[in-house]
Amino acid sequence: MEATIPLAVILFICAIVFICIGIYALKKKTPMHFWSGTIVKTEEISDIKAYNKANGIMWIIYGLIFIISAIISLIFDSNIGGIISAISATLGLFILVIVYRRIYNKYENKDY
Template sequence: MEKRLIAFVIWAIMGVLFIAMGIYDLNSKKAKPFGFWANAEVAPIEDAKGYNRALGILWCVYGVLFTLIGLPLLDEQNSGLIILSILCAMLISIAAIVVYVVGIEPKYRKKK
């Protein structure tokens, strides 16, 4: 039980870090837009506060879902449900990318 609990706690800490990043983005008063991609320049954004708010909501939802899909880690040691957690983590990551690329970035990008 202890190893399973440790694994879930580590998984949940990662989810809480995503939520914390989302809350930081939501409450930011900066006029500079936060980046979604690692080590990439942010596209020119018209409404930085609205963009940061949308990105913050995305990260908070992602963090909550990430934590919830880690619950199978609390099951038996040789449970096949861990595969479900891994697959769902990949799916919600792809979904977050799609939401950003299709929904958030085009809405707030400066028009030419």
């Protein structure tokens, strides 16, 4: 149990960060960006509110995966939560990119 507590704490901290990003995206009035150092212009997006909602949900779900990993790790007192979080931190990043591209393409202003 002592080995799983630090893992669970770290996973909860990561989850809080991702969920906060999601909440920020939900409340943002201008388009939420995904890539570091880039800005999504208002003219690029056809429905900013729906675009930000989709971005926010994406980040919140990603954060919830880390919470589930932490809970599983604590309940079963094993490293299974660490394995799940390692998979979500690696494979999950690729999935985030794919999901974001779909979100962007869905709400992209074709006239821009």
